[in-house]
Amino acid sequence: MAHPQQIKIPATYMRGGTSKGVFFRLQDLPEAARVAGANRDALLLRVIGSPDPYQKQTDGMGGATSSTSKTVILDKSSREDHDVDYLFGQVSIDKPFVDWSGNCGNLTAAVGAFAISSGLIDPQRLPENGIFTVRIWQLNIKKTIIAHIPITAGLVQESGDFELDGVTFAAAKVAIEFLDPAGDGAMFPTGNLVDQLAVPGVGTLSATMITAGIPTIFVKASEVGFKGTELQGQINSDQKVLDQFELIRSYGALKMGLISHLDEAKTRQHTPKVAFVGEAQDYVSSSGKNISKQDIDLTVRAFSMGKLHHAMMGTAAVAIGTAAAIDGTLVNLATGKSAGSEVVFGHPSGTLLVGAQASITNGVWQADKVMMGRSARVLMEGWVRVPANYI
Helix, strand or coil, X not given: CCCCCCEEEEEEEEEECCEEEEEEEHHHCCHHHCCCCHHHHHHHHHHHCCCCCCCCCCCCCCCCCHHHCEEEEEEECCCCCCCEEEEEEEECCCCCCEECCCCCHHHHHHHHHHHHHCCCCCHHHCCCEEEEEEEEEECCCCEEEEEEEEEECCEECCCCCXXXXXXXXXXXCEEEEEECCECCCCCCCCCCCCEEEEECCCEEEEEEEEEECXXXXXXXXXXXXXXXXXXXXXXXXXHHHHHHHHHHHHHHHHHHCCCCCHHHHHHCCCCCEEEEEEECCCEECCCCCEECHHHCCEEEEEEECCEECCCCCHHHHHHHHHHHCCCCCHHHHHHCCXXXXXXXXXXXXXXXXXXXXXXXXXXXXXXXXXXXXXXXXXXXXXXXXXXXXXX
């Protein structure tokens, strides 16, 4: 029986922060996939190699982790004061769905570079040398992000000496600003800096539930039986622990008003995130690096798509920085000091500095800006191929 040849689609495989994914220009997608819906989802699932019951994504571009099962679609912005529109799709590894409910902060670091190199920004605007500012409209969360991209000889500068824990090799630093990263609703959906979250089978936990960067539920490490210095192997090898945190995430999502029924959490894996925080402690990172409690303000361990993340999601770092800037949140309390504009937290791969500005008006908190440094580079460019019968 004859089968049709594969189709090929222009694409770029990029690392951004501690994630990597497949980047597309909207105009390069097959016509049926240029609009949101089942056709687009089917294409991206096939590109990444999902759903895969073996959870390896061998027959696709995915890397079998939440950090490497990602897609990005960019287009010239429809908004006059922005350069590009950025849409992020988190592809499930073993289930047939793409989660569009939130942003990827790590891949954000690659968006500006891809926009420049793919012709979405007029090359006449670029300096010969210096920093070029790309104004990004993040379509998933309807927020502005500013990326400061280094330019050398009129081209994006990718190599450099900036080291990012969780990434093996140094690269050029990309400064990212997340403007007003909270959602359109209240930054603290329950109205409280700390809630008592009742989770059947787990207990009643203190929790800070915040929407900044991405909806995130923070709990105390000590209340869930951990220190805050754990690495991936200690958590991801224990299905009982993973199930426990999925329960916490689901009940937190319900209390935050993100879902109306617990069953909805199964089809909303990307958001909210759940994380546990602890005081500053000495520990050894996953790379063998000694982390001194003198160099950090607290420890944070966060889950993504049902597994402990190997470093820290960029959007969760936004939530950490924002919560740390507000006295009385669990993140701030874990630092043991008054809120400041910067915080250094320890994660499984090392440390990260994040700066945040938060303000309160008429008793309502808002995040004004969150800043951090990331890096990005092109890994491969050309065409990605998928079977013609992907739909």
